[in-house]
Amino acid sequence: MSKVVAAAIAGALTLTTAGGLTVAKVMDRADVTISVDGVSQQVKVRPGSVDQALKAQGISVGSHDTVQPALATKVADGTYIAVNYGRKVNLDVDGTGSSRWTTARTVSAVLQQLNLDNPKNIVSVSRSAQIPRKGLNLAVSVARDVSVTAAGKTTKVTTPGTVADALDAAGVKYDSNDISKPGLGTALTEGMSIAWTKVDVKNSTKNVSVAYSKTSVDTSKLTKGDTKITTQGVDGVNQETWVMTYHDGKLVSQKRTAVKKVKAPVTQVTEVGTKAPAPKPSSSSSSSSSSSSSSSSGGSPVTGGTTCTASTYGANDGTAGGPTASGETFDPSQLTAASKTLPLGSSIRVTNVANGQTVTVRINDRGPYVGGRCLDLSTAAMNAIAPGEGLVTVRYSS
Structure with a gap:
């Protein structure tokens, strides 16, 4: 090859490109791909580090951002540089606040990173929403495994929120009268046991x-x-x-x-009579009258035996016509009585201690069952010794 031709070739290699760079300088650059938050572009960069390549493209990174490969890595043809910007998420989980930095770009991705991606959790923002560079406020109500006992039946449910939400999930229909332990507004915790009582007024x-x-x-x-x-x-x-x-x-x-x-x-x-009694008759008529009186009143007063309180039954109390302990029908017009201990069918004499009036009655029933009383006299028997009275102190013997 002649020196003229060689010189011509050498001169051609120093020709200026359309952009003002020499061909030698253009051939000195590397082809790299830079991805920023998933958006890629191919660029030519001078030899150097990843950090220099990014700065040459006007891309700055902070302490919460990630860069792959590392900033100090030397670039070469075909290098793939991935930049993911950090985003601040202000998190509220069941009322407890905290802040997290993440390079995740969607709510779904950050929930997965935080192990809060249970589909039953309630999230304040759509799970498919993008997280902007400026960050995001995110509230999560975590689903809890709890048990609800109502009407003797226990149901296991998984739900976020409060005791009221757990009752809803268990299909319990409640109102303000009902009793819930813990109370309806109590926040659910893992493994909580809820007891519900239906109250009707x-x-x-x-x-x-x-x-x-x-x-x-x-x-x-x-x-x-x-x-x-x-x-x-x-x-x-x-x-x-x-x-x-x-x-x-x-x-x-x-x-x-x-x-x-x-x-x-x-x-x-x-x-109650106030008229003075008639004069006493002669001894013979008095004897006759006395005999007649004793017969009608049941005999002479009882001076020994048992003293206690007697009551009456039969008048207007619904017992007339009913059965007695002896099997006969109760007739309050008959001279009968009820006793808890005296033999059925036996007869006793009963005296009103206050006036000495005496009547003979037949025991045909059991009672009375009120403390302190020994006899329950029929209406006729009570009227024979204490007309119109309900309770009277008596003395009786067989």
Whole structure:
């Protein structure tokens, strides 16, 4: 080759390119690919480090950003440089706040990094949303495994939120009267046990008997010591309203809230004689009269035996016509009595301690079952020794 040709070739290699660079200088650059947050571009860079290559492209990185390969790595043809910018996520997990830096670019990716990607968790931002460079506020309500016991049945559920949310997840229909332990607004924790009690409050009305009172009036129409019932006592009726509280269908409390008078009781009126007794007859007539009186009153007063309180039953108390312990039908007009211990069918004499009046009765029933009482006299038997009275002190013997 001649020197002229060689010189021509050498001169050609020093020709200027369209961009003003010599061909030699252009051939001195490396082809690299730079990816910034997943967006790639191919560029030519001078020989040097990754850091120099990025700066040449106007790309700066901070302490929360990642660069691969490392900034000090030398670049060559075909080098792939990946830059991922850090993003600040202000996190609120079940009310507890914290801040995290991440190079993840989507909410879904950062949830996976934080192990909060359970599909049952409630997230304040769409899981598919992008995280901007300026960062993101993200609230997560974590699903918890809890158990709900209602009406004797335990159900396992996985849900975020509060006790109220767990009851909803378990299909429990509740209202403000019901009892939940813990309370409805309590935040769920892993493994929590929830007990729910259904509370029903109902109003109920019922009629109750009101006992009649007794009064006595003096009358000169009757001999002193004699009595006569002129107005029979009648029990009244009140309507009571009650509030009944049920827990899981069982009555746990009841409270009377109102009383309405339906029928007023009728006071029993007894006339008490004040007229002086007639003069005593002669001894013969007195003896005859005394004999007759003893026969009608049941004999002479009992002076020994047992002394106790006797009550009466049969008049207006619903027992007339019912069965007795002896099997016969109760007739309050007969001279009978009830005793807890005396033999059925036996007869005893009963004396009113206050006036000495005596009656003979037959035991045909059992009772009374009120403490301190020994006999329950039929209406006729009580009227024979204490007309119009309900309780009287007696002495009795067989």
